[in-house]
Amino acid sequence: MSLSAVLRDKRVLVLCGAGGVGKTTTAAALGVAAARAGRKVLVLTIDPARRLAEAMGLPESGTEPTAVAPHILHGSKAAGPGQLDVWMLDPGIVFERMVRRLSPSPEAVRSILEHRFYGFLTELVAGIQEYAAAEALDQYIHEGQHELIVLDTPPSRHALDFLDAPGRLARFLDDRIVALFGPQEGSGGGLWRRATRLIGNVLGTIFGETFTADLRSFIGATSGLFAGIRLRSDRLRERLSSAEATFLLVTSPEAAALEEVRYFQQTLTERGLPCAGYVLNRSWAREETLPTPQDLRRQVPPGDAAASAGVDALEQLAQRERTRAQEHRELLTQLAKNLPKGSVAVAAPEASGELESFEGLARLGESLAAG
Template identity: 40%
Template sequence: MNLDMDALLADAHTRIVVCCGSGGVGKTTTAAALALRAAEKHGRRTVVLTIDPARRLAQSMGLTELDNTPRKVESADGDLFAMMLDMKRTFDEVVLAHTDPKRAKEIFANPFYQAMSSTFAGTQEYMAMEKLGQLRATDEWDLIVVDTPPSRSALDFLDAPQRLARFLDGRMLRMLLAPARAGGRSVFNLVTASFGVMTKAFTKILGGQLLTDVSGFVTALDSMFGGFRERAEQTYKVLQARETAFLVVAAPEPDALREAAYFAGRLAEEKMPLAGLVLNRMHRLSVPDLSVERALAAAEKVDSPVTAEVLRVHADLSRRVARERRLADQFTAARPGVPVFEVPAQPEDVHDLDGLRRVVG
């Protein structure tokens, strides 16, 4: 079953397209190409958000750099914007939006926050959800295309909001926050002996300074606790809604298709709308009727070494095309309900808008 990509991109009900897949399959290029197609052919005001730190997206769109703010792609024949997630800036924006300036200043100065907003596991994926929620909330965009990180972490953004919300709403942090709520007493001056024993244990494991930093962080962040979980749940529901379409991007290779099968299974479990599989870099034959056997037999008979070499190359390519088709058919046979959009292998790497136009066109 073939996926009608133009119908998907032109559908006004489709507001978000999420591209996921393993590394090295052309996912970033695919996301950029889809965004360009939606803007140029279908007249949709489109922004593409990349979470992958690679610079290919900026280069292919003729931009010197990408950052946390949508930048207009001036050379595109439509309203196309591109941006790259800056997780620390996004976290800072969340703090500024949901606390007063004095509290925000305390949070920004806190060593634990500085580490968490830059390197904490799951922060990038959570902030991707925050940024997606921000973009959607402005109602400025007809279509938002999201390019996710490579490998299985491409679906971590489905889990990260809940993990981070659990952490920020967890028992240990709540206990650290309790003294401030009880009258501002330090976590090290708790009245009860049982809690004092627990605090000593935490101090021994984490270190006194870190515990102080964490305590100060959660005290300053108290007003935001409910918001983290609430916004995560709202965005999660958006990802399950009719307005979102997930595209699994893969190459016709066993490992990439195994990952694609994993993604498809996870999306089904999470009740996320899988629109289809984008099968990238599919090779094609210019003379499909010339079989491997005939090409090799002819190569043995011709007098021209150049012609003989061309025939052998055709035979090798024929074998590759047959192998790719076999792998693709195995995937679709196991998942007959998943439509497929095939992208021909390009003669060279995509490095400009014309190259992006060829991907989907």
């Protein structure tokens, strides 16, 4: 399956890779390509570089996805049916939306959001950024307003956090914790009642009775979120395992980046999650027509000693570049060998100088899709 087929047929495309390999740019470029091909696309990104955000017209902060204007999306081409929305994930906004959706009543929403503990809940729960990615992805899939959602995840060593974040949050707010810390001393057996009293006494001694009472009230207020979090976690896992979703691994030729992305491919395999293949960024694998010193030498006028000396000086540099390009092509071949049947390994063209403009981003996306 080519990347163009992925962009045409899939509903969810999750990009994973180490930091600094161009993963966010790749996600944006593929989103542009899919939108230009006629699909309604949403790109969810974590923290785009400033020039990328400016190229896409993405505000520094926003509570909703931002639509790319049709004249920017399609450029000189006639405007088509495609649509592109982009949103930089804000964990605070995502978490508040989750509270509003899953709380049983407006009163419960207020009791959580206005509680003094709510302000640092995101600091208590490890991996809140990964939870935000999972929560936002589930929300927008469920709403069904977009035909393709492209998710730019945190770096690959946090991949397990992204996949497990909803379940971990549910465990943090587990029923047993609520029963242990909540005001339920009259329920349960004698041992359980003694345990709750002991914890209450310890908390009161260390933090004071006011802190203990506030903690109990906050955990009691959030208890209504558990079932919803578990349900959404299971639902997202099913969706990411289905034929409508796939993962794309983004790497560069550097050893550390390759180690990260291979680790993540192994994780996908162990979890039975689909893998579309690799994108190899920042490589020379596509430079198959590099000029040779002989090509330059043929342009030197006979008897021009200075020009001939210049070509001599460039000869070693040219050979190093050709050697590097060949090494990167061999690396791409090796990556492809480790992929499941139907997956692809594609090298991105060198486009760093063009990505300050939206049109450069569009050319990158089209090149990847056709690669």
